[in-house]
Amino acid sequence: xxxxxxxxRHPMSKYIREDRQPWIYCPGCSIGIVTNMVARAxxxxxxxxxxxxxxxxxxxxxxxxxxFKTGTYHTTHGRAIAFAEGVKIANPDLEVIVxxxxxxxxxxxxxxxxxxxxxNIDITVICINNFNYGMTGxxxxxxxxxxxxxxxxxxxxxxxxxPFNLVKLAASSGSTFVARWTAVQxxxxxxxxxxxxKKKGFSFVEIIGACPTAYGRMxxxxxGLKMHEHLLEVAEIKNGLPPHEAELEYESKIIxxxxxxxxxxxxxxxxxxAHTKFKESI
Amino acid sequence: xxxxxxxxGEAGQGIDxxxxxxxxxxxxxxxxxxxxxxxxxxxxxxxxFNVIRVSDRPVHAPSHKYDVIIALTEDAIRRPRxxxxxxxxxxxxDSIEFSDLEPCHFPAxxxxxxxxxxxxxxxxxxxxxxxxxSVLKFPFHLAQDTLAEIFGRKGQKIVEGNIAVAKALFDLxxxxxxxxxxxxxxTIKKGPCSDRMMITGNRAVALGAxxxxxxxxxxxxxxxxxxxxxxxxxxxxxxxxxTIQTEDEIxxxxxxxxxxFGGVRSLTTTSGGGFSLMVEALGxxxxxxxxxxxxxxxxxxxxxxxxTRTEQSDLLFSVFASQGEFPRIILAPxxxxxxxxxxxRAFNLAEKYQVPVIILGDQYFADSVMNLPRIDVSTVSIxxxxxxxxxxxxYKRHRLTDDGVSPRAFPGDPGKIVVSTGNVHLEDGHITEDxxxxxxxxxxxxxxxxxxxxxxxxxxxxGTSDAEMTLLSWGSSWGATNEAMSILSEDGVSINHxxxxxxxxxxxxxxxxxxxxxxxxxxVEQNTLSQFAxxxxxxxxxxxxxxxxxxxxxxxxxxxxxxxxxxxGAL
Numbered sequence: 068x069x070x071x072x073x074x075x076r077h078p079m080s081k082y083i084r085e086d087r088q089p090w091i092y093c094p095g096c097s098i099g100i101v102t103n104m105v106a107r108a109x110x111x112x113x114x115x116x117x118x119x120x121x122x123x124x125x126x127x128x129x130x131x132x133x134x135f136k137t138g139t140y141h142t143t144h145g146r147a148i149a150f151a152e153g154v155k156i157a158n159p160d161l162e163v164i165v166x167x168x169x170x171x172x173x174x175x176x177x178x179x180x181x182x183x184x185x186x187n188i189d190i191t192v193i194c195i196n197n198f199n200y201g202m203t204g205x206x207x208x209x210x211x212x213x214x215x216x217x218x219x220x221x222x223x224x225x226x227x228x229x230p231f232n233l234v235k236l237a238a239s240s241g242s243t244f245v246a247r248w249t250a251v252q253x254x255x256x257x258x259x260x261x262x263x264x265k266k267k268g269f270s271f272v273e274i275i276g277a278c279p280t281a282y283g284r285m286x287x288x289x290x291g292l293k294m295h296e297h298l299l300e301v302a303e304i305k306n307g308l309p310p311h312e313a314e315l316e317y318e319s320k321i322i323x324x325x326x327x328x329x330x331x332x333x334x335x336x337x338x339x340x341a342h343t344k345f346k347e348s349i
Numbered sequence: 350x351x352x353x354x355x356x357x358g359e360a361g362q363g364i365d366x367x368x369x370x371x372x373x374x375x376x377x378x379x380x381x382x383x384x385x386x387x388x389x390x391x392x393x394x395x396x397x398f399n400v401i402r403v404s405d406r407p408v409h410a411p412s413h414k415y416d417v418i419i420a421l422t423e424d425a426i427r428r429p430r431x432x433x434x435x436x437x438x439x440x441x442x443d444s445i446e447f448s449d450l451e452p453c454h455f456p457a458x459x460x461x462x463x464x465x466x467x468x469x470x471x472x473x474x475x476x477x478x479x480x481x482x483s484v485l486k487f488p489f490h491l492a493q494d495t496l497a498e499i500f501g502r503k504g505q506k507i508v509e510g511n512i513a514v515a516k517a518l519f520d521l522x523x524x525x526x527x528x529x530x531x532x533x534x535x536t537i538k539k540g541p542c543s544d545r546m547m548i549t550g551n552r553a554v555a556l557g558a559x560x561x562x563x564x565x566x567x568x569x570x571x572x573x574x575x576x577x578x579x580x581x582x583x584x585x586x587x588x589x590x591x592t593i594q595t596e597d598e599i600x601x602x603x604x605x606x607x608x609x610f611g612g613v614r615s616l617t618t619t620s621g622g623g624f625s626l627m628v629e630a631l632g633x634x635x636x637x638x639x640x641x642x643x644x645x646x647x648x649x650x651x652x653x654x655x656x657t658r659t660e661q662s663d664l665l666f667s668v669f670a671s672q673g674e675f676p677r678i679i680l681a682p683x684x685x686x687x688x689x690x691x692x693x694r695a696f697n698l699a700e701k702y703q704v705p706v707i708i709l710g711d712q713y714f715a716d717s718v719m720n721l722p723r724i725d726v727s728t729v730s731i732x733x734x735x736x737x738x739x740x741x742x743x744y745k746r747h748r749l750t751d752d753g754v755s756p757r758a759f760p761g762d763p764g765k766i767v768v769s770t771g772n773v774h775l776e777d778g779h780i781t782e783d784x785x786x787x788x789x790x791x792x793x794x795x796x797x798x799x800x801x802x803x804x805x806x807x808x809x810x811x812g813t814s815d816a817e818m819t820l821l822s823w824g825s826s827w828g829a830t831n832e833a834m835s836i837l838s839e840d841g842v843s844i845n846h847x848x849x850x851x852x853x854x855x856x857x858x859x860x861x862x863x864x865x866x867x868x869x870x871x872x873v874e875q876n877t878l879s880q881f882a883x884x885x886x887x888x889x890x891x892x893x894x895x896x897x898x899x900x901x902x903x904x905x906x907x908x909x910x911x912x913x914x915x916x917x918g919a920l
Contacts, residue, residue, distance in 0.1 A: 089394065091391040091392075091393070091394060091395070092393070093361075093392050093393040094393070125653060127392070141653075143622065143652055143653060144622065144653070145597065174569075174596045174597065175569065175596060175597035175598075177596060200570050201392060202390070202391075202392065203570045203571070203572055203575055204392075204570075204575065206570040206575070206579075206594060207594060209596065218575075218579050218582075219570065219578065219579060219582050219592075219594045220582075220594075221582065221583055224586070280361075280392055280393065281392070
């Protein structure tokens with residue numbers, strides 16, 4: 068018998084359900100990187116895994132929750148945030164993290180996003196923005212740039228709509244912590260995710276990622292490696308920039324950093340205080 | 350001749366291409382083909398396969414056995430092994446580590462040959478094709494012409510490369526693999542079929558909609574319906590069709606209703622989860638008597654269920670969806686050709702009766718490919734229903750009429766103010782709470798139903814009309830059920846097949862006759878609860894005697910139905 072070389076375990080594998088691997092993600096996809104960021108943030112904060120709930124919606128990013136050894140809930144399309152709000156209000160001791168994609172969070176679930184920001188419920192939303200619906204083959208979505216090609220915005224015209232800037236959307240809807248990074252800025256992004264989780268209030272972290280299989284191919288952006296190299300090239304770090312200036316132009320400029328970190332009364336705390344006050348009054 | 354191929358591998362490996370090439374070769378030779386795609390809800394990896402069935406008789410369903418398996422991964426070698434016919438062949442890419450070799454296995458250098466002979470690993474598809482044709486003893490020159498045709502537009506170099514790779518594997522297989530299929534096609538003659546158009550059910554729906562002059566499609570992507578939307582989007586510029594991908598399905602149906610109110614034929618496409626979101630708007634379309642067509646490609650539920658698999662479980666949901674009561678029409682095509690016809694009729698019925706029409710497809714219908722005859726679009730007739738004339742007097746959108754249908758006008762029509770509301774309304778479209786008007790408007794809705802019923806197609810009855818046993822099916826279950834009926838009939842069983850494409854409202858004339866004659870009526874459905882049988886009992890008061898239900902998301906086959914018929918004691 069020959070002895071095979073020892074296989075090193077990934078340092079984050081203690082948080083990951085290895086029996087669910089290999090990942091379903093295509094080569095060159097960013098979702099695995101973001102999954103790692105979240106695992107490292109949880110690790111760094113030393114959270115009790117038993118008290119963490121990872122919630123996701125539908126699509127490629129939606130499959131990320133199932134890889135965590137925490138309590139996870141894979142919801143229906145677009146409803147991750149609404150579901151997560153229920154979890155948090157029912158048991159505010161739980162650390163509730165939503166990981167989902169741009170289509171899920173900002174199109175069909177857009178209404179839930181803005182209202183959760185407004186309510187300021189203490190959950191962390193990590194939106195992996197790869198500019199299209201990957202799982203269904205690459206249709207344009209709410210973050211697809213003008214004139215980009217997709218299955219439903221084919222050549223020669225491309226997308227006639229304009230995208231949301233999710234940082235601006237979350238900030239103006241009332242989110243108390245808003246950051247944006249690209250998938251290649253793993254350490255900075257992980258630190259922001261840590262802060263987002265620690266934040267007592269609604270936190271929104273956008274991670275710009277690559278979908279070489281669908282969006283990259285249809286827009287001739289190169290393979291996964293090339294797309295990630297590009298992200299590194301165009302990322303400009305401007306921490307503390309007013310969120311309305313956090314521009315995102317895929318070709319030339321992706322403003323990254325933490326843009327909002329403010330204090331506001333958090334929903335479940337307000338709810339508890341109101342109950343206490345009411346009880347005292349009778 | 351009845352040969353089945355199973356081509357399996359990971360998502361993204363090109364199994365679709367091998368299947369398409371193979372099917373096209375047999376189509377060009379004059380045979381009937383049926384391709385079913387079995388795939389996982391993921392973009393890369395996993396285990397996917399295509400089943401291609403080729404016959405000199407029309408085929409509408411996959412077979413339960415495979416004559417030839419092409420495997421591009423280990424899973425694809427092992428998983429279908431038990432479904433291989435006794436003298437079948439499994440050809441697999443020889444770089445896969447697989448040591449449990451049996452006489453049926455042939456490790457073929459598909460990638461190596463593609464690289465060496467063609468200079469491009471993409472030509473592995475042609476290599477696989479060469480090996481398949483070789484074990485069938487299919488004359489290579491016949492395939493060569495087809496390959497030249499298929500690859501023709503890609504240039505001479507690609508054509509020659511693919512042919513050379515296919516030929517290399519064809520010869521190598523003949524030399525190195527002694528086993529061959531029981532089907533020896535060395536003396537193959539032209540088959541009886543002249544149908545050349547290879548399309549899926551979804552494409553047939555898209556073509557039907559475009560032939561019916563659809564001018565508006567608003568949809569949100571959802572498997573397995575999305576390709577209908579994509580097909581129409583791709584032709585939107587040429588045919589001047591307004592298309593929009595909305596933020597969700599609520600907006601999708603509402604925009605379609607808006608476009609219809611604005612004067613054009615409109616469609617939305619979705620699957621059950623999306624249809625769930627549309628339910629509010631469905632009632633709104635009904636209350637405002639705005640015609641609209643909804644295509645629901647069903648998949649197993651509830652919730653996200655099995656996104657890329659098949660089920661017929663949204664029938665009763667479609668019959669009852671929305672608060673309140675109103676007429677609606679539900680049509681369920683039996684195969685792609687029927688899909689074209691159904692879609693054209695859906696638009697005509699929607700406008701004629703000013704009601705929502707739901708087309709119930711499913712993943713099996715949506716993704717299966719058949720070769721069809723050319724569709725003569727000039728035979729399509731368009732009936733926009735009652736339109737307001739200038740001399741009607743004051744225009745009232747919801748004017749009370751004997752048949753319940755009020756002439757339509759559109760905002761902007763000179764001299765006509767078009768008013769409607771989701772509240773109970775007067776004839777002129779303004780809100781009222783008057784009980785008499787409420788009753789009049791309810792009667793107006795319900796008065797449409799007898800006229801709709803007259804306009805719907807009767808079910809089809811195949812086989813002897815006075816059989817002792819009747820198989821009852823609807824929608825895409827037609828193919829496998831009909832084949833099961835033929836097999837049993839040839840075996841001497843007294844059996845026929847009653848099938849509904851127009852499922853709601855329910856035409857019951859033939860149903861009553863069949864129930865009166867047959868001692869056993871068996872519902873064959875791809876759901877757990879025999880939803881159509883329940884509908885029959887609710888509407889007609891007749892109960893089937895046995896149930897055959899498949900709900901694992903996989904397609905029906907004739908053999909599966911026959912086995913189940915035995916299991917439930919119907920045979």
